[in-house]
Amino acid sequence: MNLGYLLSKATRLCKQDLNLRLSELDLTVAQYIILRDIFMYESQPELEKHVNPACIAARLNCDRPTVTGIIQRLLDHGWILKKDNLHDKRSFYLELTNKTREILPKLDELDEMTLSKAVSSLEEHEVDQLKKFLRQIIKNLHKGEEHE
Amino acid sequence: MNLGYLLSKATRLCKQDLNLRLSELDLTVAQYIILRDIFMYESQPELEKHVNPACIAARLNCDRPTVTGIIQRLLDHGWILKKDNLHDKRSFYLELTNKTREILPKLDELDEMTLSKAVSSLEEHEVDQLKKFLRQIIKNLHKGEEHE
DNA sequence: TCAATATAATTAGTATACTAATTATATTGT
DNA sequence: ACAATATAATTAGTATACTAATTATATTGA
Numbered sequence: 001m002n003l004g005y006l007l008s009k010a011t012r013l014c015k016q017d018l019n020l021r022l023s024e025l026d027l028t029v030a031q032y033i034i035l036r037d038i039f040m041y042e043s044q045p046e047l048e049k050h051v052n053p054a055c056i057a058a059r060l061n062c063d064r065p066t067v068t069g070i071i072q073r074l075l076d077h078g079w080i081l082k083k084d085n086l087h088d089k090r091s092f093y094l095e096l097t098n099k100t101r102e103i104l105p106k107l108d109e110l111d112e113m114t115l116s117k118a119v120s121s122l123e124e125h126e127v128d129q130l131k132k133f134l135r136q137i138i139k140n141l142h143k144g145e146e147h148e
Numbered sequence: 149m150n151l152g153y154l155l156s157k158a159t160r161l162c163k164q165d166l167n168l169r170l171s172e173l174d175l176t177v178a179q180y181i182i183l184r185d186i187f188m189y190e191s192q193p194e195l196e197k198h199v200n201p202a203c204i205a206a207r208l209n210c211d212r213p214t215v216t217g218i219i220q221r222l223l224d225h226g227w228i229l230k231k232d233n234l235h236d237k238r239s240f241y242l243e244l245t246n247k248t249r250e251i252l253p254k255l256d257e258l259d260e261m262t263l264s265k266a267v268s269s270l271e272e273h274e275v276d277q278l279k280k281f282l283r284q285i286i287k288n289l290h291k292g293e294e295h296e
Numbered sequence: 297t298c299a300a301t302a303t304a305a306t307t308a309g310t311a312t313a314c315t316a317a318t319t320a321t322a323t324t325g326t
Numbered sequence: 327a328c329a330a331t332a333t334a335a336t337t338a339g340t341a342t343a344c345t346a347a348t349t350a351t352a353t354t355g356a
Contacts, residue, residue: 003263003275004162005181006282009209011159012343013289014152019344030312033153054334061157066313068336073311090321090334115151118285127151130281133274134154137266141161160313167314178342202304214343216306221341238304238351 014118021110025103026077030070032107033060035079038094039104050093052085162266169258173251174225180255181208182218183227186242187252198241200233 018029027035037059041051057067071094074080079100083093096104119127166177175183185207189199205215219242222228227248231241244252267275 001279001283002259003267003279003282004166004177004259006279006286007155007159007162010282010285010289011155012209013286014155016344017289018152028311029152052334061160062312063314064335065315065337066311069312088322088334090319092335111150111152118288119151120288121284122281126281129277131149131151131154133270133278133281134151134158135149136269137158138154138161140266140268141158141165164314176341200304210342211344212305213307213345214341217342236304236352238349240305 010118014114017117018111018114021114022107025107027079027107030066031074031079032111034067034070034074035096035100035104035107038080038096039101042096050083050085050095052091052093054091056094158266162262165265166259166262169262170255173255175227175255178214178218179222179227180259182215182222183244183248183252183255186228186244187249190244198231198233198243200239200241202239204242 015029018032022028022032034056037056038051041055053064053067053071056071057064060067071080075082078097081095081097083095085091085093119130122130163177166180170176170180182204185204186199189203201212201215201219204219205212208215219228223230226245229243229245231243233239233241267278270278
């Protein structure tokens with residue numbers, strides 16, 4: 001079987017498994033990942049500054065319109081709050097609500113459950129190898145960005 | 149970095165790279181994969197029977213509405229043809245057009261270019277290991293299908 | 297036989313991922 | 327200072343991936 005096909009199928013199954021677990025809380029994987037990223041900012045005192053949508057898109061390596069949509073749904077359902085950025089009227093900051101901060105450890109547990117199910121038949125050193133290979137693929141495809 | 153995140157990023161980069169190459173021909177990765185699957189059927193004489201949408205969805209492990217949409221776009225652009233199934237009026241068979249059969253080897257080359265770029269820094273045995281790990285993840289996540 | 301059930305494709309509706317274009321605001325260079 | 331340029335978010339539009347419901351046709355079982 002083709003590597004591309006295996007990659008895409010494994011990824012799809014991981015997402016499906018975690019989405020199923022998160023659906024009880026009316027969340028999706030993409031939404032959880034953004035909540036996690038905002039939390040990361042909040043809990044790293046040296047970062048100091050608050051996080052804005054462009055920042056999230058850059059860190060998660062996805063495009064800004066996608067982030068706009070996910071943020072909108074998170075705002076609609078009260079998972080996050082919008083705060084004015086007094087230094088740049090084009091933008092705004094994002095914060096988790098208290099409810100979200102409380103529930104986040106439970107979300108991390110669900111994520112952990114999916115991942116440990118996924119690698120349940122692998123040794124720890126095999127998981128490390130797998131991650132090393134994936135990081136190399138990411139580096140190889142980033143480099144150049146344009147081909148030929 | 150979390151395994152789920154690495155998987156999803158590597159998959160996304162592979163898709164982006166191949167989509168860029170295929171865009172010259174006005175095709176997407178998902179469309180190419182379905183063309184490949186139809187060809188596989190056509191070229192395996194022992195399969196005999198023609199392929200229908202349900203068959204494609206089952207082999208590629210994706211849902212039927214997605215296949216319906218992709219097939220519609222492939223029909224619209226003359227990549228495939230619809231043939232009546234005389235034994236089941238609910239369904240129909242799919243065939244590649246001659247133009248598509250001619251161009252398919254070129255599409256395979258583009259796919260090969262993306263994959264070899266992706267694993268350019270890996271040894272051959274490392275790629276084999278990677279594929280083995282991915283197959284195990286797929287098996288682990290399939291089993292049970294429901295958790296707990 | 298024929299009602300119950302199953303299956304094939306489709307439709308409707310949602311979320312994500314992307315590109316291109318737009319709007320508003322900041323920054324730069326002269 | 328201010329025109330040119332860059333940046334932040336958004337809008338519009340497309341494709342994919344999914345769930346639930348619908349329609350048409352097949353298959354099953356009493």
